Amino acid sequence: MALKKLDERHYRVIELLLEGVKTNRQIAEEVGVHYNTITNWQKDELFQREFKRTLQTHTQPKLRLLIDSMIANAITEGNAAMAKLVLQMNDMLTDKVEVKQTGDSDNVNREELRARLESLRSQTDK
Numbered sequence: 001m002a003l004k005k006l007d008e009r010h011y012r013v014i015e016l017l018l019e020g021v022k023t024n025r026q027i028a029e030e031v032g033v034h035y036n037t038i039t040n041w042q043k044d045e046l047f048q049r050e051f052k053r054t055l056q057t058h059t060q061p062k063l064r065l066l067i068d069s070m071i072a073n074a075i076t077e078g079n080a081a082m083a084k085l086v087l088q089m090n091d092m093l094t095d096k097v098e099v100k101q102t103g104d105s106d107n108v109n110r111e112e113l114r115a116r117l118e119s120l121r122s123q124t125d126k
Contacts, residue, residue: 005044013038014051018058 003010009031016027028035041047055106074083087093 003041003044006046007052010047010050011042013041014047017042017051018055035058067107 012016013027016022016030022030025035025036028038042051067089070082073079074086084093095121
C-alpha cells in the first residue's frame with residue numbers, strides 16, 4: 001500500500017538509514033515497527049523521494065570536497081577514468097557521437113573546399 005504522507009517514524013528511519021550503522025531489523029526495533037515494514041517503506045515512491053532529497057541535503061556541503069579529491073586523484077595518480085568523470089561532470093567532455101553522412105559526396109567541389117580551408121588557415125595564422 002502506497003504511503004500518502006510521512007510521519008516522524010519515516011523521517012527517523014531515513015536518518016538511521018543514512019547513518020549506515022544499523023541493520024533494517026535494528027532500525028525497526030528502534031522505531032517500533034516490524035522489520036518488513038522498513039523494507040516496504042524503502043520500496044515506496046514517496047519514501048524514496050524523501051530519502052533522496054534528504055541524502056542530497058546531507059551530501060551537498062561535502063560535494064566540493066569530493067570533486068576536489070577526484071581532481072587530485074586524477075592528477076596525482078594519473079587516473080584517466082577519474083579525469084574523464086570530472087570532465088563529463090563539467091560538460092567538457094561528451095560521449096561519442098556518430099555522424100551519418102547525408103547528401104551526395106561525389107558532387108563536392110573540392111577546389112572550393114580547399115580554398116575555404118586555406119582562407120580559414122590564413123585567418124588563424126594572424
